[in-house]
Amino acid sequence: MHTDVVIVGAGPSGIFTALEMLRRGSRKKIVIVEKGKAVEHRRCPKAQTGRCMNCKPYCHITTGFSGAGAFSDGKLSLSYEVGGDLPTLVGELLVQETIDYTDRIYLEFGADTHVEGVGNTEAVKEIRKRAIQAGLKLVDCPIRHLGTEKAQDIYYAIEQELLRQGVELLFGCECTNLLLHDGVCRGVHVTDGRTGFDIEAGTTVVATGRRGADWLERICQENGIAHQPGTVDIGVRVEVRNEVMETVNEVLYESKLIGYPRPFKNKVRTFCQNPGGFVSQENYDNELAVVNGHSYKERKSDNTNLSILCSHNFNQPFNQPIAYAQKVGELTNMLGAGHILVQRYGDILDGKRTWQKELLQSNLRPTLPDAVAGDITAAMPYRAMVNILGFIQAVDHVVPGFASTETLLYSPELKFYSNRVRMDAQLSTSIAGLHCLGDSSGWTRGLMMASVMGVLMGRRLSGDE
Numbered sequence: 001m002h003t004d005v006v007i008v009g010a011g012p013s014g015i016f017t018a019l020e021m022l023r024r025g026s027r028k029k030i031v032i033v034e035k036g037k038a039v040e041h042r043r044c045p046k047a048q049t050g051r052c053m054n055c056k057p058y059c060h061i062t063t064g065f066s067g068a069g070a071f072s073d074g075k076l077s078l079s080y081e082v083g084g085d086l087p088t089l090v091g092e093l094l095v096q097e098t099i100d101y102t103d104r105i106y107l108e109f110g111a112d113t114h115v116e117g118v119g120n121t122e123a124v125k126e127i128r129k130r131a132i133q134a135g136l137k138l139v140d141c142p143i144r145h146l147g148t149e150k151a152q153d154i155y156y157a158i159e160q161e162l163l164r165q166g167v168e169l170l171f172g173c174e175c176t177n178l179l180l181h182d183g184v185c186r187g188v189h190v191t192d193g194r195t196g197f198d199i200e201a202g203t204t205v206v207a208t209g210r211r212g213a214d215w216l217e218r219i220c221q222e223n224g225i226a227h228q229p230g231t232v233d234i235g236v237r238v239e240v241r242n243e244v245m246e247t248v249n250e251v252l253y254e255s256k257l258i259g260y261p262r263p264f265k266n267k268v269r270t271f272c273q274n275p276g277g278f279v280s281q282e283n284y285d286n287e288l289a290v291v292n293g294h295s296y297k298e299r300k301s302d303n304t305n306l307s308i309l310c311s312h313n314f315n316q317p318f319n320q321p322i323a324y325a326q327k328v329g330e331l332t333n334m335l336g337a338g339h340i341l342v343q344r345y346g347d348i349l350d351g352k353r354t355w356q357k358e359l360l361q362s363n364l365r366p367t368l369p370d371a372v373a374g375d376i377t378a379a380m381p382y383r384a385m386v387n388i389l390g391f392i393q394a395v396d397h398v399v400p401g402f403a404s405t406e407t408l409l410y411s412p413e414l415k416f417y418s419n420r421v422r423m424d425a426q427l428s429t430s431i432a433g434l435h436c437l438g439d440s441s442g443w444t445r446g447l448m449m450a451s452v453m454g455v456l457m458g459r460r461l462s463g464d465e
Helices: 012-023 086-091 092-108 121-133 146-166 210-223 241-249 321-335 344-350 358-361 384-400 447-463
Strands: 001-006 029-032 075-077 138-139 143-145 168-171 174-182 183-192 196-206 225-228 233-243 254-258 269-273 279-283 288-294 303-313 341-344 408-415 419-421 434-436
Touching: 001 183, 012 092, 012 146, 012 196, 012 447, 029 138, 029 196, 075 447, 086 092, 086 447, 092 447, 121 138, 121 241, 121 384, 146 168, 174 210, 210 225, 210 321, 210 419, 225 321, 233 241, 233 288, 233 321, 233 384, 241 269, 241 303, 254 384, 269 288, 269 384, 269 447, 288 303, 288 321, 303 321, 303 384, 303 408, 321 408, 341 344, 341 358, 344 384, 344 408
Parallel strands: 001 029, 001 196, 029 168, 196 434, 288 408
Antiparallel strands: 075 143, 138 254, 174 183, 183 196, 225 419, 233 303, 233 408, 254 269, 269 303, 279 288, 341 408
């Protein structure tokens, strides 16, 4: 197969690369290779079974058109300050302008016009004051909440637009390697599970998302693509009653707090807050079960969940942060017999595990019913656990009741952003003809920033004509 542009991965970066090329009138032939299914065929059987079925060959929540983000939460962060380090690569002004542009595209395809977290200036000032007193930084970022179910409709509309305009979408096809000749990328090798074939292309865009970060790291190592180990996030998903988070939910919808708790002073932050949301399980190809959170537009629970992530950086002599985080996850999965572990905050402070009967006695009922009560501290690294506990105590000054005995901590929550591909401001790698985008590149985190990187790539490729 021959094409002008081949895009590996139909997540936000890959989708918006193709979409922007079309919107700019590009005449190049575009092929998108996606391991999973079309968005309308993605189904998680847990809705019927009540428990995770560990689907093979991949998890439908993390794999398929629109990637993992649309099926976990569906929130667009509308500030350049949130979503990774792309502003340091291409500039803050360009990123903010492109966020505004990309946001308008989401609106065209049916996103809710309401923006959370704007206004209420005096209330925000009061929350910020309490955060400062607790030694935390508040990043109040406007949020456009798509909602897990609405996001699927939006991405379906985008998928149909790409098909209508001639983009070839190859579902059920997995990229196994790049075609490199004399230091130039000439395309990719793909398998559909039965046969393998080459797709030769003038330009190759790799946008495999967070779940493809370890694959891209291996590809970089094997092919001499300049990259460096970056940050890996290890943490927990915290769940509390809505009453505890009521003020923050109403004023900000999503509170982004950052701290550097003693004694280790690693960066610890909140991420992906879901008012009235549901804790969920995702499965990676290597049998790894990780926790995440959903937030729907219509369906609501009595709880709010959010992740607390501790950032780790490794230098000499160890340089495999993704593998390190996976080992933490594997150990936690072992203790939970393949399921997510959950423990009450008060039990951690008391040095005891949590029992299932204790969960049933609390005001707070888990929204992930197949999570296994146990002891997450038996698997969580000491440094990460101490940082997380210190951070929770600080957040309790901002949100009284956050550090209550019955507060639930689910583990493992892992974010694989660690492989950072070396690129210039034109998003070019050390290999001619190869570009790497989105969360797997190490430069973005989340739906909006990944989409923005795709838009910038689409503009670059359209300008090459």
